[in-house]
Amino acid sequence: MVEKGICFRLGRERYVHPISTIKEVLSYQSPAPVPGAPEGVEGMINVRGNMVTIMYGSHLLSLDPAECEEEGHIIVLDLPTGYVGIRVEAVERIMDLPENNDTHGLEYRDHDCIQGTIQYDNDLYILVEFDEYCAALD
Template structure:
C-alpha cells in the first residue's frame, strides 16, 4: 500500500484549495504585519513568529482572485521553506486531507496560474491543488 501525502485545505473566495502539508509549519489567526518598503506586489508585510521573521503574502493576489471576494482573510498559513518563512493569508483553514497521487489529479482547464497543479473531486466538493513553495523561493 502506498503512503499518501497530506494537504491542508483552505478557503479563499468561493474556492477550496489544498496545499502540501509537508512545507506547512503552522496556522495562525490573522495578525497585522509591518509594511516592508519596496516590497513587491502581493506582499502584505512581515510578522515575527517565535523569533522568526515571516513574509506575509496575500493569497488572493497569488491566486489572482478579486480581493473584494476575499474580505475575511483571517488566517495565515506559515510555510517553512529552505529560503525562509512565508505566510499565505487565507480566509479560513478547514482540515487536513490526503493528497491524491498524480494519476487521480485532473488538470485544471478554467484557470491559468503558476501555483495550480490540478484539481481533485472528493465528497462532491472540488479542491484546487496549489503549491506556493517555488514562488516563495524567488522572493528570498
C-alpha cells in the same frame, strides 16, 4: 505513506496545499508594513523570533481581492529561503491527497501555483503548491 494536504478557502473557491512544507497555521494577525515591498506582500510578523513575510493568497492566485476580504488564517511555509506566510480566509481541514497525483487539469485558470483539481466528498478542491513560486520571489 499517504501525503496529506491542508484545505483552505479564498473567495468562493476551496484549495488544498501539500502539508510537507507547511510549518504551522496561525490565526490572522496584522503584519507590520514593509516599505518598498513588492506587490502582493502585506508585511511581516514575528513568530517566536522568526521573521515571516506575509503575502496575500489572493495575489498569489490572481484572484479579485474584493472577493477575499475576510481575515482568517496565515499558512506558514518553511522554505529554503525562509518563512513565508500566506493569508487565506479560512483553514477548513486536513485531508489525504490522491496517490499517483491523480488530479484533473484546470483549463480555465492557468497559473504557476495551480497543479490541478481534486474531487473529495462531493467538493471540488484546487490543488496548489506555493513553494517554488514563493521561493522564486526572494
